[in-house]
Structure formats: C-alpha cells, structure tokens
Amino acid sequence: MNLKLEAALYRQITAHLCAAYPKEAAGLLLGTAAGASWDASRMLPLTNKFAHAEQYHRYLITAEDMLEGEDHAATFGLDVVGVFHSHPDSAPQPSDYDCQHALPWYLYLIVSITAGEPASARAWQLREDRSDFNEAVLEIGPAAPARPNSSTFE
Template sequence: MIRISQEHLQTIHTHAESTYPDECCGIILGYMASEGKTVVEVMPTENVWDTEAAAEFPGDRTTESKKRQYAIAPQVMLQAQREARDRSLNIIGIFHSHPDHPAIPSECDRLYAWQGYSYIIVTVQNGKAGELGSWSLDHHHQFQAEAIEIIPNL
C-alpha cells in the first residue's frame, strides 16, 4: 500500500497536464513502515528522454519519443537521494503519465522498474489528468496493483 495526500496527487495531476502531450515524470520521497509506504514529497522532474537516453537501453528505442517514454536525469536522481538522506527519507517511487493511454504499466515500464519502488501512473486524456494507479514489482519482476490510501496533508 502507498499512502498519499490529496495535495501530492494534485501535484502529480498538475505536472502531467503541464507536459501533455509528452509524458511527465517525477520522484516520490517518503518512508516505509509495516503498513506500507507513506509519501512525504513528490518532486516533479524534467523528462529528459532523447536519443542519448534511448542509447542506454537495449533494443531500438531511438525512435521512441517523450510521448511514450520518460527518463529522469541521473544527476537529478542523485540529488534526490542526497536530499532524502539528509531528511531521513527514502526515494520510495517514481511517477509518470501516460498521455492518451490507460494508467497501467507498459512492458517498457516493467523492464526498467526497480524492485521496492512504487510506480504511480496517471492517464492524461486530451490534456486532462484522469485515472491514476500505483504498481510495484513482485518477486517475479511482474507489476502488481498497489492499494492507494488518501491521507491528510502532512
């Protein structure tokens, strides 16, 4: 389960709508406890997917665009890790949008996902954020739906 405030969900929706028709992306900071993950901050980031980013992945992904792919710059991930550590938090997940597609993980999402993270995906239909889901990898590297609990703003 992932616990998240309405304010954080609104930040995700706003970022997704602002980058449409491209995918948005961002980092989720929080902590893990026995009842699941709790979001403390969502950090919208720039989608830096380009042919250089595509070259880092196996297969021919150079024809893909920001409309169907996302990448977070490594230096942004490192900075987020430092900030999380300094605040006694962890990176607990990643969020991104699926412009004009359902809020379910793609095969590419699955191939490059990291164990232990939550992956929040929001659909954006014609520029308007809609359905949102959270997913995490099981021990067989397959996505499983993750319950979302709305909590009061922290």
C-alpha cells in the same frame, strides 16, 4: 502493499504531469516505507531526459536524477519510495517498457492524463522476479492540517 499520499501532494503531481501533456512526464515520490505501508509526503518533479521525439510515450530518469532525489529526500529525513509518471491518453497500467526499466524496491504511481487533465491513477510494484507488476492499494487522502513545506519541492 499500500501507497498513501495527501490530496494536495496528488494535485502537485498531476499539475507537473499535465504541464508536459501530450508528452510523458515523471518525478520521484519521497516519503517513508514501513512494511506494506508506504507514505509519500513530498515529490521531486523531474525533466524527461528521453529523446525529444519519443517523449510522447517514454520517460527517462537518469542516475543523476536518482542521486538528486536521494540527497533531497535525506534533507527531510525521507527516502525515495517511488516514481510517478504519466500515460498520456492511455490507461494507468504499466507498459512493457515500464516493466523492463522498473526496479522492484520502488512503487510506481502511473497517472492517466486525458486531453490534458488527470483521469485516473493506479500504483504498482514490480515483482521480485521482474516478470510483471502487482497492483498496490492507492490511498489519496484529504489534505492534512497545514504544515509548512510539507509536500512541496524546494
């Protein structure tokens, strides 16, 4: 399993996550999936809906957020292919909470934010039996030639 995204999109993702630091933040990855190769070309930043006091180590994406993501993706001929979220001051690997709330048909991009700056990122997919995650290959490529509105939220 591979997750590919352009460097410009990764910068947009990390800007959204860093803006929420020291709390967790999240959003949706929009793109295409073909076999083991998943390409994210846009992102939809979301507001963390978890109780305010718990946002430092939890995020919540609601069913309404998912519907908004699906509608937004469809306008560009894309699908929701994954979820991204931050782990403030901790490693970019899934927590038990992440495992309990993930869905096996999405990829999960977890970005470690340390002292308000992006530190590292890893991608994961929940196993079909929901017992744990398998790591996906994360490919963050250089920016492609300029395309209007290629990876921004509108």
